Amino acid sequence: MSTLFTYLEDFASLFFPKTCCACGHSLVKNEELICTSCRYNLPYTEFHLLDNNMLQMHLAGRFKFEFSIACLYYYKQSKVQNLIHNFKYKNKPELGVLLGTMYADHIKYFIEAHPVDLIMPVPLHTKKLRQRGYNQSAYFAQGLSEGLGIPADALSLKRVVDTDSQTSMSRFDRSENMKEAFKVENPSLLKGRHIMLVDDVVTTGSTLEGCALALLDIEGVKISVAAAAMSAG
Numbered sequence: 001m002s003t004l005f006t007y008l009e010d011f012a013s014l015f016f017p018k019t020c021c022a023c024g025h026s027l028v029k030n031e032e033l034i035c036t037s038c039r040y041n042l043p044y045t046e047f048h049l050l051d052n053n054m055l056q057m058h059l060a061g062r063f064k065f066e067f068s069i070a071c072l073y074y075y076k077q078s079k080v081q082n083l084i085h086n087f088k089y090k091n092k093p094e095l096g097v098l099l100g101t102m103y104a105d106h107i108k109y110f111i112e113a114h115p116v117d118l119i120m121p122v123p124l125h126t127k128k129l130r131q132r133g134y135n136q137s138a139y140f141a142q143g144l145s146e147g148l149g150i151p152a153d154a155l156s157l158k159r160v161v162d163t164d165s166q167t168s169m170s171r172f173d174r175s176e177n178m179k180e181a182f183k184v185e186n187p188s189l190l191k192g193r194h195i196m197l198v199d200d201v202v203t204t205g206s207t208l209e210g211c212a213l214a215l216l217d218i219e220g221v222k223i224s225v226a227a228a229a230m231s232a233g
Helices: 002-015 036-041 054-059 079-089 093-113 126-132 136-148 171-178 206-215
Strands: 068-074 118-121 157-159 182-184 194-202 222-231
Touching (some): 054 068, 054 222, 194 206
Antiparallel strands (some): 157 182
16 A cells, blocks of 8 residues: 555656745655755754854843744745745645754754753734634744654743734834733743743844743743744845
8 A cells, every 4th residue: 555655646746746845946755845955055043052143132132031043044035035935825834843843953952951841932813823824933833842852832822912014113113012912821830931932033023022021021931032044134
């Protein structure tokens, strides 16, 4: 049966070839979603190896955090933009899980030295969740959770305000727009926990700031940040 399935899969690939979500080239056998060449040559930030990385500087002074890291640099008209576009808008949540497990391999020893208790994705408002059908950050968090062996919690943090579009806002106005946008369910269950907030792409950081400030109201909570990508121009 498995041999027959392989033949059928190979036959189907002649008419509906699978392509890499980053470069668009056809995938070969045993490749899934991202080709081997892209996996090795994507612009990894290696922020976990830097004492004062770009994301730390970007978030400094906005809320207290233990560490801030991101997997990839995000550039317009790039392979990473293609990945994120496929992930968020082309109904490929499994790509988020893959990116999470890939990043877990990169940061495993770093996390052992800087342990966290819980991985928590940035939530979507219910309106946007209905439109998209899934929370992309939750799938990235799932991949990190599986790769690092740390539980993920996609339920405790809620987005209760559907904030206006922030494209034309200043950094200050974006931060103000995010205040009171998030609410924590059962905060007593999170007391004293070190939570790693997870986002897909960090641009201004205002969404992370809103989430972090809501969580830091809880006694003893510590926050760290991990993102699939950080905008670099």
